[in-house]
Amino acid sequence: KQEVTQIPAALSVPEGENLVLNCSFTDSAIYNLQWFRQDPGKGLTSLLLIQSSQREQTSGRLNASLDKSSGRSTLYIAASQPGDSATYLCAVWDDYKLSFGAGTTVTVRA
Amino acid sequence: NAGVTQTPKFQVLKTGQSMTLQCAQDMNHNSMYWYRQDPGMGLRLIYYSASEGTTDKGEVPNGYNVSRLNKREFSLRLESAAPSQTSVYFCASSGIGTGNGRYEQYFGPGTRLTVT
Numbered sequence: 744k745q746e747v748t749q750i751p752a753a754l755s756v757p758e759g760e761n762l763v764l765n766c767s768f769t770d771s772a773i774y775n776l777q778w779f780r781q782d783p784g785k786g787l788t789s790l791l792l793i794q795s796s797q798r799e800q801t802s803g804r805l806n807a808s809l810d811k812s813s814g815r816s817t818l819y820i821a822a823s824q825p826g827d828s829a830t831y832l833c834a835v836w837d838d839y840k841l842s843f844g845a846g847t848t849v850t851v852r853a
Numbered sequence: 854n855a856g857v858t859q860t861p862k863f864q865v866l867k868t869g870q871s872m873t874l875q876c877a878q879d880m881n882h883n884s885m886y887w888y889r890q891d892p893g894m895g896l897r898l899i900y901y902s903a904s905e906g907t908t909d910k911g912e913v914p915n916g917y918n919v920s921r922l923n924k925r926e927f928s929l930r931l932e933s934a935a936p937s938q939t940s941v942y943f944c945a946s947s948g949i950g951t952g953n954g955r956y957e958q959y960f961g962p963g964t965r966l967t968v969t
Contacts, residue, residue, distance in 0.1 A: 747895070777957060786943060787896075787960040794955070832895065834958075839903060840886070840911065841958055843895040 745770045745837045749844035757852050762820040764847045766833030771811045774836040778807050778818050781830045781846070790831075791818070823851045854879050857961035859944050865967045866934040874929040874964050876944030884947040885927040886911075886958070887919060889940040896943065902927055934968045941965050 746769040756762060766776070775794050779787040791807045793800045793816065799808040804821040820827055830848045834841040857878045866872055878885065883904045888896040898911030902921040916938060918930045931938060944961040 752893075775956070779960075786962040787945075789957050789959070792955050792957050834896075839884070840898055840901060841896075843897075845893055845895040 745773075745835060745842040747833060747835055747842050747844040749831075749833055749847050751847060752845065753848045753850075755850040755852060756823055758823060758825060760823055760851075762818075762823050762827070762849060762851075764818040764820075764831050764833075764849070766816040766818070766844055768814045768816075768835045768842070770837065771814050772837075773811065774838065776807075776809055776816050777834050777836065777841065778805075778816075779832040779834065781832060783829075787832065823849075825851045825853045827851050856880065857944055857946055857959050859942075859961040859964050861964060862962065863965050865969065866931075867969055868935060870934050871930070871932050872934065873931075874942055874944075874966075875926070876928065876961060877926045878944075878946040878959070879925065880946060880948055880959065881924070882946035882948035882959075883924070885921065886945040886947070887917075887927070887929045888943045888945065889913065889938075890943060890963075891940050899929065899942075931966075934966075936968045939966060939968045 748767045777792045778790045791800045793809045806819045809816045830846040832846045833844045860875045886901040887899040890896045900919040902908045905924045920928045942964045947958045
């Protein structure tokens with residue numbers, strides 16, 4: 744059974760600092776890995792999807808890396824802003840379904 | 854396109870009552886899913902439907918039933934609600950994203966259910 748872990752569970756940084764969010768998974772036989780953002784009381788919004796054959800994916804200030812052999816992915820958010828405050832969830836595609844981590848809740852202080 | 858829609862947004866039930874959560878998607882996706890989200894536990898898969906006419910159990914199916922009514926609609930039924938089913942329920946569908954051509958999962962806004 745795939746286990747997905749996100750550390751830390753919560754993170755508070757001053758505005759402008761770069762954010763580093765970690766995700767680890769136990770079974771490296773994954774198809775893809777997807778990062779989501781969730782605002783309080785809202786649904787999930789997809790941020791980035793990394794295919795299993797890729798090492799990284801970038802979108803604006805966001806960059807996600809994937810190391811399948813070590814079972815790790817990292818989401819980098821450059822020059823954080825208060826609007827980046829949210830919970831970030833990592834999920835791995837394991838054949839037909841996603842397995843989720845519990846998320847990292849980020850607070851960016853103005 | 855509305856994407857994935859869910860009704861109702863909020864619901865309060867008494868123990869033993871039944872209800873159906875509705876979900877619809879307009880992206881022509883084959884696969885649809887129901888998850889529950891509890892504090893500190895991430896999202897857990899209840900049931901999924903790989904295509905119209907098929908359904909399969911996920912990680913936490915006990916106490917729930919589902920119906921894939923057609924390609925667009927996938928409903929979740931609680932036959933006899935229990936306080937342990939207090940949670941936020943999300944419906945999702947999977948398919949090729951219109952913006953990037955990649956196979957991704959798209960989520961509805963959620964239903965917040967309280968069972969007293």
